Amino acid sequence: MTRHLFNRRAVLGGAAAATGVALSGLPARASGDVIAAIYPGSWEEAFRSIVGPALTEASGVNLELDPLYAVDQIAKARAARGLAPFDVFVLDPGPAASGMEMGLYQPLDMSKLSNAAKLPQVFVDDFSIPVAAQVVGIAYNPTKVAKPAGWADLFKPEFASRLGLTGFQTTFGTTSLIEISKIFGGSETDVAPAMEKIKEILPQVAAVAQPSAMAGLFQQGQIDLMYTNTQTVATLKGRGVDIEFAVPETGAIAFVTTMHIVKDAENVENAYKYLDTVISAGVQDKLMQAPFNFIPVNGDVDLLDTLPMASLDEMNGFVRHDWTKINPLRPGWIEQFNREVAA
Amino acid sequence: MTAAASDLRAGAVARLRLSPPEWPLVAPLGLIFVGFFLAPLALLVWTSMHADAEMTRLGPESWMRFLGDPFYLKVAADTLLLGLKTVALTLVLGVAIGLIFLEASPAQRTALLFIIILPLLLSVVVRTFAWIVILGSEGVVSNAALALGLTSAPFSLLQTELGLIISLAQIELPLMLLPLLSVMGRIDPNLLDASRALGASRWRTLWRVILPLSAPGLTAGCLLVFASSTAAFISQSVIGGGRLIYMPLVIWQQSIVVYNWPFAAVVSLCLLISVLGVIGVIHWLGRRVRA
Numbered sequence: 001m002t003r004h005l006f007n008r009r010a011v012l013g014g015a016a017a018a019t020g021v022a023l024s025g026l027p028a029r030a031s032g033d034v035i036a037a038i039y040p041g042s043w044e045e046a047f048r049s050i051v052g053p054a055l056t057e058a059s060g061v062n063l064e065l066d067p068l069y070a071v072d073q074i075a076k077a078r079a080a081r082g083l084a085p086f087d088v089f090v091l092d093p094g095p096a097a098s099g100m101e102m103g104l105y106q107p108l109d110m111s112k113l114s115n116a117a118k119l120p121q122v123f124v125d126d127f128s129i130p131v132a133a134q135v136v137g138i139a140y141n142p143t144k145v146a147k148p149a150g151w152a153d154l155f156k157p158e159f160a161s162r163l164g165l166t167g168f169q170t171t172f173g174t175t176s177l178i179e180i181s182k183i184f185g186g187s188e189t190d191v192a193p194a195m196e197k198i199k200e201i202l203p204q205v206a207a208v209a210q211p212s213a214m215a216g217l218f219q220q221g222q223i224d225l226m227y228t229n230t231q232t233v234a235t236l237k238g239r240g241v242d243i244e245f246a247v248p249e250t251g252a253i254a255f256v257t258t259m260h261i262v263k264d265a266e267n268v269e270n271a272y273k274y275l276d277t278v279i280s281a282g283v284q285d286k287l288m289q290a291p292f293n294f295i296p297v298n299g300d301v302d303l304l305d306t307l308p309m310a311s312l313d314e315m316n317g318f319v320r321h322d323w324t325k326i327n328p329l330r331p332g333w334i335e336q337f338n339r340e341v342a343a
Numbered sequence: 344m345t346a347a348a349s350d351l352r353a354g355a356v357a358r359l360r361l362s363p364p365e366w367p368l369v370a371p372l373g374l375i376f377v378g379f380f381l382a383p384l385a386l387l388v389w390t391s392m393h394a395d396a397e398m399t400r401l402g403p404e405s406w407m408r409f410l411g412d413p414f415y416l417k418v419a420a421d422t423l424l425l426g427l428k429t430v431a432l433t434l435v436l437g438v439a440i441g442l443i444f445l446e447a448s449p450a451q452r453t454a455l456l457f458i459i460i461l462p463l464l465l466s467v468v469v470r471t472f473a474w475i476v477i478l479g480s481e482g483v484v485s486n487a488a489l490a491l492g493l494t495s496a497p498f499s500l501l502q503t504e505l506g507l508i509i510s511l512a513q514i515e516l517p518l519m520l521l522p523l524l525s526v527m528g529r530i531d532p533n534l535l536d537a538s539r540a541l542g543a544s545r546w547r548t549l550w551r552v553i554l555p556l557s558a559p560g561l562t563a564g565c566l567l568v569f570a571s572s573t574a575a576f577i578s579q580s581v582i583g584g585g586r587l588i589y590m591p592l593v594i595w596q597q598s599i600v601v602y603n604w605p606f607a608a609v610v611s612l613c614l615l616i617s618v619l620g621v622i623g624v625i626h627w628l629g630r631r632v633r634a
Contacts, residue, residue, distance in 0.1 A: 069599075071599045071600055071602075072599060074602070075598070075599060075602070078602075098602070165585065166585065167585060169596065169600050207501065207502055207584060207585075208502065208584055208585035208586045209502070209581075209584045209585050210580040210581065210584065210585060210592075212580070212581070213475075213580070213581045213584070216472060216475055216581075217475070217479075217501075220475055220476060220479050220481065220482075221479070221480075221481050222475075222479050222480060222499060222501060330600075330601060331396075331601035331603060334596055334600060334601060338414075338588050338593075338596075339414055341585055341586050342414070342417075342418075342586060342587075342588050343504075343586040343587055
């Protein structure tokens, strides 16, 4: 009985049909395309609705997005070994420094980017251009706690009991913990003082959570203080959450998200057109508006008054970090944080 | 009866022993299995045998680092315990729902099955975030306890093992119920009547008749719930938070955040081996109960 249920012709026919369906779904890698890695979530949404149409209008190039977190992009590019899975990276400083060390990028020819001169030059180098800035500080719920003056305040009992902690897995987490460490005698390469302080307040803190859970915990009122970036604050505010951004007295942390062209990229010329569109004043201005709340990098854009600075030049005075020094130490810090906070 | 059974067995053997012309039909599945399961698994083992994150030399260091560190052994034990506790809770809930199912009319059974399958239609991420709302200090559980006077201050079950087990039990319950109910639904009602007619109490009927006859479903359910809850990365990290550390979190940190693939491979293999070990024990117990 079972033997005749599927005869060879039916199986082969079915297989051929399945292959046909699968092949028709393959992405078309025509000459008018660029494949760009993009962070899932608001970045993907923003780039799909703003950058894609702008790029097609400006140069007829079709933007295809590959939603991947920074670390996944590096992992994917590394695993592909020479066969570029996409043309453009979008990376935060930690992974960007790793990718540089791994030689995953090609040098950029700035003459192909008409908007390159308008970028804050401190953040431009031979292999990358900034596409968005991030400013990190303390977010607090003004209806529940007083405005914290700086990092040290987080460790006072009245603040600690409302604080949400997160470890070294993200750029904002790592840089915030470094700044906390500096207050208590540590440095960019020594976070031991921060760990000590965290151990002291651990029984009181409202939550120790994974970075992705922080916004949800804040929204639900589980925590009323956290270290985070202005974008998260603006997004939560947009949803009606009572949240404000406080610049710590030692200064807010600034870093940029950069874009890089993949070393063996297939669509190099289109990749340049894509980069130039991303940093153009028009696109940067749209990305700055709600609901996306990006911090622009093009000097021609007038900054919104909700941002903690009046011009991009002020970011030169913000705290910056050297990720080539942080990266080698970070695996140890992540592990140490696990051990210290493990229940 | 015996003749029929031996006929059946012979039929099964004949079906297993494939004649040569049928091999090509199995080949696609076999090739997929080799290409997409065995080969990656071999690659994982090979990766785990490297000593350093850059994978420049072979050596047992990554294995030693895991097996020689009490912290990581505790993480492994906690992961397995989390699975076992979740299995225990889903088992109790599953059997209770199974007994209701047993007494239900066909129409009620259909309704019950629909309700059980309903949560599967929601993404696990959505179900997990719903539990943040339920378990938080301003959540349903805390407010209900306050209203009933069971507690004087709001409390949060988030970031606690208890909260995690409760939410995992709800999230994984369909995996227990679907195999269990399909087996329980086939229990001959006459056997229950016979048990009662012969003077067995309700508990005795449950222990001596219903549970042994449900053993295949219980075993399958336990296996699915255990394997799924030990690997439930999203629920573990969102509900469990940063202080409860389980193997999936370590694998994610090592592979995706710090790029130490050999160590991530070691943790993955340890998770695989220990879960297989527990699954073997559950399976063996299931067979013993049936015997």
